[in-house]
Amino acid sequence: MEVAKRHGIHIPSLCYRKGFEGLARCRLCLVEVKEGSRRRIVSSCVYPIKENIEVTVTTDEIQRMRKNIIMLLLLKAPNNSYINKLAEEYKVAAPERYMNPLDDENCILCGLCVKACEKMGTNAISFVNRGIYKKVSTPYDDASKDCIGCGACAEVCPTNAILVEDNEGKRKIWNREFNMVKCSLCGSYFATEEAYKLMQEKLNDNEEPICNECRKKIAADKLKESFANIY
Amino acid sequence: MDRNKDRRILVCCGTGCLANNSYNVYLKFKERLSEDAEIEVKPIMKSTGCNGLCEKGPVVKILPDEISYFKVTVDDVGEIVEKTIKNFETVDRLLYYDTNSGKRIKSHKEASFYKGQLKIALRNIGEINPLSIEDYMERGGYKALKKALDMKPEDIIREVELSGLRGRGGAGFPTGVKWRTCSEYKDQPKYVVCNGDEGDPGAFMDRSIMEGDPNTVIEGMIICGYAIGAHRGFLYIRDEYELALKNVRAAIDNAREKGFLGKNILNSGFDFDLEIVRGGGAFVCGESSALMASIEGNVGEPRAKYIRSVERGLWDKPTVLNNVETWANIPPIIINGWKWFKSIGTEGNYGTKVFSLVGKVKNTGLVEVPMGTTLRQLVYDIGGGIINNRPFKAVQTGGPSGGCIPKEHLDIPLDFDSLKAIGSMMGSGGVIVMDDTTCMVDVARYYMNFLAEESCGKCTTCREGIRTMLHILTNITEGKGEMEDIELLKEIAETVMEASLCGLGKSAPNPVLTTLEYFKDEYIEHIADKRCASGVCKNLTSYYIDENKCIGCTICSKNCPVGAISGRLKEVHVIDEDRCIKCGTCAIKCPRGAVRIGGMKVEA
Numbered sequence: 001m002e003v004a005k006r007h008g009i010h011i012p013s014l015c016y017r018k019g020f021e022g023l024a025r026c027r028l029c030l031v032e033v034k035e036g037s038r039r040r041i042v043s044s045c046v047y048p049i050k051e052n053i054e055v056t057v058t059t060d061e062i063q064r065m066r067k068n069i070i071m072l073l074l075l076k077a078p079n080n081s082y083i084n085k086l087a088e089e090y091k092v093a094a095p096e097r098y099m100n101p102l103d104d105e106n107c108i109l110c111g112l113c114v115k116a117c118e119k120m121g122t123n124a125i126s127f128v129n130r131g132i133y134k135k136v137s138t139p140y141d142d143a144s145k146d147c148i149g150c151g152a153c154a155e156v157c158p159t160n161a162i163l164v165e166d167n168e169g170k171r172k173i174w175n176r177e178f179n180m181v182k183c184s185l186c187g188s189y190f191a192t193e194e195a196y197k198l199m200q201e202k203l204n205d206n207e208e209p210i211c212n213e214c215r216k217k218i219a220a221d222k223l224k225e226s227f228a229n230i231y
Numbered sequence: 232m233d234r235n236k237d238r239r240i241l242v243c244c245g246t247g248c249l250a251n252n253s254y255n256v257y258l259k260f261k262e263r264l265s266e267d268a269e270i271e272v273k274p275i276m277k278s279t280g281c282n283g284l285c286e287k288g289p290v291v292k293i294l295p296d297e298i299s300y301f302k303v304t305v306d307d308v309g310e311i312v313e314k315t316i317k318n319f320e321t322v323d324r325l326l327y328y329d330t331n332s333g334k335r336i337k338s339h340k341e342a343s344f345y346k347g348q349l350k351i352a353l354r355n356i357g358e359i360n361p362l363s364i365e366d367y368m369e370r371g372g373y374k375a376l377k378k379a380l381d382m383k384p385e386d387i388i389r390e391v392e393l394s395g396l397r398g399r400g401g402a403g404f405p406t407g408v409k410w411r412t413c414s415e416y417k418d419q420p421k422y423v424v425c426n427g428d429e430g431d432p433g434a435f436m437d438r439s440i441m442e443g444d445p446n447t448v449i450e451g452m453i454i455c456g457y458a459i460g461a462h463r464g465f466l467y468i469r470d471e472y473e474l475a476l477k478n479v480r481a482a483i484d485n486a487r488e489k490g491f492l493g494k495n496i497l498n499s500g501f502d503f504d505l506e507i508v509r510g511g512g513a514f515v516c517g518e519s520s521a522l523m524a525s526i527e528g529n530v531g532e533p534r535a536k537y538i539r540s541v542e543r544g545l546w547d548k549p550t551v552l553n554n555v556e557t558w559a560n561i562p563p564i565i566i567n568g569w570k571w572f573k574s575i576g577t578e579g580n581y582g583t584k585v586f587s588l589v590g591k592v593k594n595t596g597l598v599e600v601p602m603g604t605t606l607r608q609l610v611y612d613i614g615g616g617i618i619n620n621r622p623f624k625a626v627q628t629g630g631p632s633g634g635c636i637p638k639e640h641l642d643i644p645l646d647f648d649s650l651k652a653i654g655s656m657m658g659s660g661g662v663i664v665m666d667d668t669t670c671m672v673d674v675a676r677y678y679m680n681f682l683a684e685e686s687c688g689k690c691t692t693c694r695e696g697i698r699t700m701l702h703i704l705t706n707i708t709e710g711k712g713e714m715e716d717i718e719l720l721k722e723i724a725e726t727v728m729e730a731s732l733c734g735l736g737k738s739a740p741n742p743v744l745t746t747l748e749y750f751k752d753e754y755i756e757h758i759a760d761k762r763c764a765s766g767v768c769k770n771l772t773s774y775y776i777d778e779n780k781c782i783g784c785t786i787c788s789k790n791c792p793v794g795a796i797s798g799r800l801k802e803v804h805v806i807d808e809d810r811c812i813k814c815g816t817c818a819i820k821c822p823r824g825a826v827r828i829g830g831m832k833v834e835a
Binding site: 061065075 | 534691719726731732
């Protein structure tokens with residue numbers, strides 16, 4: 001997958017994200033690998049690349065599988081705009097008899113949010129149950145004491161399935177409400193208190209809170225200043 | 232009474248017999264013998280592991296007389312002691328009734344259920360007390376370990392390789408190759424793992440081995456540890472298997488005491504120890520990579536196995552994982568040599584396989600036969616045929632991952648390759664026999680329902696594919712199916728098979744694909760005629776009485792639980808369809824076969 005991306009070759013996927021190890025969940029990134037006389041279908045996001053193999057990104061067989069996978073996703077989340085766009089792109093229609101038009105499910109269980117939470121070091125959300133009852137949640141669906149409300153999970157979600165409500169200094173996510181921190185320069189709310197605290201600890205930083213936008217602005221100003229001195 | 236000197240009374244205390252009160256039979260024998268002054272030399276009493284013929288338990292064997300009694304109750308103990316122990320007579324009514332010949336048989340070894348069998352993995356079960364390591368040693372136990380420790384590790388691996396032993400857990404991967412590859416990686420520590428997370432519906436051979444002969448598994452694992460250079464092993468045992476856990480735990484303690492486990496085993500300088508891990512209660516944890524994730528304390532989800540676990544398994548270290556039955560085959564191979572093992576079975580499929588024969592067959596239980604025994608021999612010779620001599624319809628092998636085999640393939644040899652060739656698989660060896668009262672569409676639905684709960688749910692194809700297949704199959708069994716569903720079902724099944732991540736997903740559609748292939752007519756009947764000929768799918772079933780056949784005996788109306796049948800003595804009876812709950816009792820009870828099964832009731 002990484003090799004293909006580096007060479008500008010597109011392989012469709014829902015659960016791959018640069019910086020994370022492959023999850024092999026969505027099954028869209030299947031490719032055919034030919035090694036000697038042996039051909040097989042592998043998930044490109046976790047397949048360890050090696051020398052002397054021939055990879056075909058799309059064959060008729062793989063295209064058929066991808067279409068069927070998209071159809072299955074469409075049955076899972078029939079009203080999700082991202083999945084519908086994907087279905088349109090691949091010219092896939094799901095049998096209407098098996099679609100529930102009122103279904104408001106958006107999660108396709110790609111697992112990126114769980115991985116993002118793990119990478120943050122918080123591990124507040126995880127997979128719960130198994131089989132067709134599997135879902136992502138906090139322990140017992142309660143407000144999690146480990147959650148810092150950083151919103152990384154929602155940020156990585158391909159189908160916008162995680163609800164984040166920011167309203168007048170409060171953020172609601174995963175059944176918990178957080179107080180937000182204001183930027184000391186522009187005054188906008190930009191992070192929850194818990195997420196900001198973690199950031200300070202990790203960076204060993206005691207400065208006043210500054211939001212991303214303002215940080216960028218400061219950096220740009222510095223750059224401008226140094227270039228002004230050259231010319 | 233010198234004849235009593237070497238006599239032994241063996242009472243089966245496997246789970247099946249225990250459930251039928253065998254422990255109290257055992258206690259009663261003990262009590263009766265201890266208080267009886269007339270018996271000068273007391274016979275030795277033993278509670279043993281499972282004898283295989285669980286359906287006819289509790290089983291009591293008296294040796295060396297070679298008498299086996301079946302369905303023994305506490306009340307029979309007195310008579311057995313009086314007649315058999317004191318006077319060397321048999322109690323005929325408790326002897327095995329051979330369904331094939333219609334005769335009572337004195338020794339179980341003569342019974343057709345046991346005659347076609349050859350016991351390697353089950354060799355000690357039913358003969359020894361599983362809690363006694365001395366019993367195991369008396370029958371040659373731990374001799375293989377002593378022999379192995381005098382061999383070079385390389386030679387042990389070659390012995391296993393040459394024997395042609397293939398993993399008994401389902402896929403049939405050559406055990407020797409697995410050991411060799413693992414031994415070639417130098418990374419330390421290495422691990423040895425026993426997969427005792429038996430989960431297939433209808434399979435119980437691993438439980439029986441762990442309960443009845445836990446030492447053989449332990450011995451096999453120590454030998455492997457020595458051969459590949461590992462010093463630590465894990466037994467992952469299904470948590471519901473309480474007796475297996477208890478017996479394996481005791482066996483590990485005993486082995487440690489005897490110096491077979493721990494530091495410097497038998498002064499060889501080799502250290503090895505074992506730990507038990509209780510299963511997490513998920514079917515998918517029987518899949519090797521999910522099992523390892525579970526031992527590590529993670530969610531039991533499989534991973535992609537492009538890098539095999541012999542290279543990076545448990546905690547990313549080289550690991551050999553084998554199934555319980557595979558481990559039980561190791562000590563006999565070391566003792567008797569590869570040539571002996573290879574002389575049993577068929578080309579490419581050597582040795583024996585344990586099957587758990589269940590379903591609509593007369594003799595149910597655990598059966599160990601040479602590979603290549605045909606399905607017909609298993610069902611008819613050993614199993615005694617179908618209950619009530621009804622027509623054979625199919626067998627389901629290999630659990631939820633296996634397929635349904637129709638009667639056209641009754642002469643198929645039971646081995647890894649032949650079963651795979653017809654779309655089923657060996658799996659762990661569960662064999663479920665079905666007769667004409669089984670609906671094949673419902674069977675497919677049953678397995679999808681099982682897998683819907685038991686798939687780990689990690690990858691899209693397996694999780695959503697099974698959900699959709701279950702939806703379609705439920706529709707068909709409820710009479711809401713349409714012809715286009717068959718094509719859709721097939722399309723989804725094929726994608727699930729090809730695109731899923733692990734073995735569970737790749738084999739999950741087998742029950743659907745094989746029933747579609749061999750029993751397509753039934754699907755069509757359900758969809759087009761809205762009729763379930765076996766009377767299983769209640770929405771598609773109605774019962775009516777054939778006027779020409781009914782003799783007016785009133786048996787049906789007396790047995791109907793809801794009083795839906797009316798009619799006078801010696802007059803034709805009628806079923807009130809509005810009141811009928813479709814339980815099928817009338818059809819079973821009717822002496823003339825006058826109750827017919829019709830299709831879905833059409834609203835007038």
